[in-house]
Amino acid sequence: xxxxxxxxxxLTITPMTGYELKNEAxxxxxxxxxxxxxxxxxxxxxxxxxxxxxxxxxxxxxDRPNRKVYSITEAGREELRRWLHTEQPLPxxxxxxxxxxxxxxxxxxATILDHIARQRRGHEARLAQYQRIPVPPxxxxxxxxxxxFWRLTLEMGIAMERAYxxxxxxxxAVVRGMRDDEAGERA
Amino acid sequence: xxxxxxxxxxLTITPMTGYELKNEAxxxxxxxxxxxxxxxxxxxxxxxxxxxxxxxxxxxxxDRPNRKVYSITEAGREELRRWLHTEQPLPxxxxxxxxxxxxxxxxxxATILDHIARQRRGHEARLAQYQRIPVPPxxxxxxxxxxxFWRLTLEMGIAMERAYxxxxxxxxAVVRGMRDDEAGERA
DNA sequence: CTATTATATATGTAAAGTCATATAAAAGCG
DNA sequence: CGCTTTTATATGACTTTACATATATAATAG
Numbered sequence: 001x002x003x004x005x006x007x008x009x010x011l012t013i014t015p016m017t018g019y020e021l022k023n024e025a026x027x028x029x030x031x032x033x034x035x036x037x038x039x040x041x042x043x044x045x046x047x048x049x050x051x052x053x054x055x056x057x058x059x060x061x062x063d064r065p066n067r068k069v070y071s072i073t074e075a076g077r078e079e080l081r082r083w084l085h086t087e088q089p090l091p092x093x094x095x096x097x098x099x100x101x102x103x104x105x106x107x108x109x110a111t112i113l114d115h116i117a118r119q120r121r122g123h124e125a126r127l128a129q130y131q132r133i134p135v136p137p138x139x140x141x142x143x144x145x146x147x148x149f150w151r152l153t154l155e156m157g158i159a160m161e162r163a164y165x166x167x168x169x170x171x172x173a174v175v176r177g178m179r180d181d182e183a184g185e186r187a
Numbered sequence: 188x189x190x191x192x193x194x195x196x197x198l199t200i201t202p203m204t205g206y207e208l209k210n211e212a213x214x215x216x217x218x219x220x221x222x223x224x225x226x227x228x229x230x231x232x233x234x235x236x237x238x239x240x241x242x243x244x245x246x247x248x249x250d251r252p253n254r255k256v257y258s259i260t261e262a263g264r265e266e267l268r269r270w271l272h273t274e275q276p277l278p279x280x281x282x283x284x285x286x287x288x289x290x291x292x293x294x295x296x297a298t299i300l301d302h303i304a305r306q307r308r309g310h311e312a313r314l315a316q317y318q319r320i321p322v323p324p325x326x327x328x329x330x331x332x333x334x335x336f337w338r339l340t341l342e343m344g345i346a347m348e349r350a351y352x353x354x355x356x357x358x359x360a361v362v363r364g365m366r367d368d369e370a371g372e373r374a
Numbered sequence: 375c376t377a378t379t380a381t382a383t384a385t386g387t388a389a390a391g392t393c394a395t396a397t398a399a400a401a402g403c404g
Numbered sequence: 405c406g407c408t409t410t411t412a413t414a415t416g417a418c419t420t421t422a423c424a425t426a427t428a429t430a431a432t433a434g
Contacts, residue, residue, distance in 0.1 A: 001389085002283045009290035019412050033285035040391065042413065067412070084294055087302065088283040090309045093347070096189045096275040098220035102340045103196040105333040107271055115274065122277045138361060145365070146292040152361060153289045156354045160280070163350045167343045174325060174339060178332070188420085206382050224422065229383065254382070 003044050006030045008053060008072055008080040015057075015071035018042045028133070029150070032157045033091075045070055053079055101171070112175050120168045127161035130154060190231050193217045195240060195259055195267040202244075202258035205229045215320070216337070219344045220278075232257055240266055288358070299362050307355045314348035317341060 010016070010025045022041050036044075048054045053076035059067040072080070097119050104112050135151045136142045143151060197203070197212045209228050223231075235241045240263035246254040259267075284306050291299050322338045323329045330338060 002281075002286055003390085006286050006289075009286070012290075012293075017412070019410095023411090030286060030289060033280050033282040035279060035281075035391090037392065038413090039393085039415080043415090046414095080290070081293070084287060084290060085298060087305050088287050090306070090313065091280055091282040091284065091351075092222060093220050093278055093280055094189075094222075095220040095278040097278065098340050098343060099189055099193050099196070099217060100271060100275050101336055102193075102217060103199075103267070103271060104336045106199075106268070111272060118274055119277070126277065138357075148361060148365065149288055149291045152354075152358055153285050155357065156285060156351075159350050159354055160347075163346050164278075164343075167339075167346055170325075170342065171339055174335060178335065190420085204382070206380095210380090222421090225383090226385080226423085227421065230385090233384095 001044070002034060003036050003040065004048050004053070005080060005083045006034055007041070007044060007048065008076050008083075011054060011070060011072040012077070012080065015069050017067045017069055018045050019067075021045075021070070029153075032130070033153065048076070051075075109175050109178065113172065116168050116172050116175070120165060123161050123164045123168065127158065127165070130157045130161065188231070189221060190223050190227065191235050191240070192267060192270045193221055194228070194231060194235065195263050195270075198241060198257060198259040199264070199267065202256050204254045204256055205232050206254075208232075208257070216340075219317070220340065235263070238262075296362050296365065300359065303355050303359050303362070307352065310348050310351045310355065314345065314352070317344045317348065 006026070007021065010021060010030070013025070016025060018038075018041055022038050026036065026041065045054065049056055049070070052073060054070045055073050057069045057071070059069055097115070100115065101112075104115075107115075133154060135147055135154055138148070138151055138155070193213070194208065197208060197217070200212070203212060205225075205228055209225050213223065213228065232241065236243055236257070239260060241257045242260050244256045244258070246256055284302070287302065288299075291302075294302075320341060322334055322341055325335070325338055325342070
């Protein structure tokens with residue numbers, strides 16, 4: 001359960017509601033390398049409260065639904081500290097498009113080029129989104145220790161998207177350059 | 188269920204048992220961008236047989252456990268063809284190490300450098316493994332249409348691992364170069 | 375000669391992730 | 405004035421993934 005550790009980390013910054021955690025903290029930071037939906041975050045928070053890793057304060061609001069503000073406990077800090085010292089497994093990638101490309105020889109070139117173009121638009125959008133995140137670049141004197149690590153993870157996100165785009169260019173070039181005698185059966 | 192489509196694709200090459208599918212076909216190809224364990228593959232094959240996408244032939248063996256050889260049916264080919272034409276979602280990355288790095292400011296530099304070194308060893312091993320896969324490089328005349336796409340997905344795997352290694356170098360350089368006045372509280 | 379690895383399939387269980395939907399009311403938009 | 409978005413939490417239902425374990429035998433390694 002890396003999700004609970006991500007949440008613990010975010011709660012060290014400031015106490016938050018599940019809603020804020022999801023929409024303000026999580027989705028703008030960790031979601032780039034660890035996705036979770038609203039249901040998962042709420043359920044994980046409930047489990048963490050039972051563990052004693054976080055505590056809840058109910059804020060009654062009259063004009064709004066009540067807020068449950070979660071904050072990290074000493075036990076939670078301890079658990080986060082422990083987890084931060086453990087070795088992490090290598091990343092797991094789920095790439096349906098790569099599965100498709102692996103078997104793309106059965107498709108005609110126009111369809112493949114269309115698939116490539118769509119993937120490119122998606123990755124361009126992701127890259128643009130990353131580049132709008134306001135964290136000072138490496139070397140900037142405004143970068144403190146905390147933000148240095150934020151910046152490093154962002155650098156990885158940007159590097160990944162650039163690698164995808166470069167690869168998509170390569171795919172396109174290869175498909176466009178394929179001679180007919182490389183053509184097998186197609187669907 | 189992209190796994191069943193991956194299996195369909197592999198079964199277009201040749202009929203196979205679940206065992207062969209897992210240990211000979213899947214793990215040496217698609218596992219790099221779509222992981223699945225033995226239990227999942229066996230259960231997915233059973234579901235696909237119920238769907239009519241594959242059919243089974245029982246080979247009775249005396250000295251060995253019996254083999255169930257799966258082959259793709261016309262309905263399976265049709266489904267694969269349909270799926271190959273659909274647009275695929277962007278990749279999902281689960282990167283526990285990136286979560287850890289995001290909160291690494293709480294760790295001392297030596298621990299961080301150790302984490303980085305361990306990740307590097309893992310990625311170096313993956314890269315070496317990819318580079319041992321015997322698929323002719325792009326441009327090689329021995330590369331037919333089918334293998335061209337295999338090679339392209341391999342190129343992506345190699346590019347990914349190189350991007351990771353470059354990023355780990357960057358992380359290491361940044362951590363080594365951090366001055367004490369960038370140091371915050373640590374655990 | 376024993377222990378491990380390879381061949382081959384199956385299942386129980388739990389954790390994690392996805393998708394949809396329910397409730398409730400304010401604020402903003404056209 | 406009605407429609408959509410934002411704020412805020414909750415749960416049902418399902419699928420997918422992961423981890424462990426069971427069975428059985430041959431071949432290989434030490």
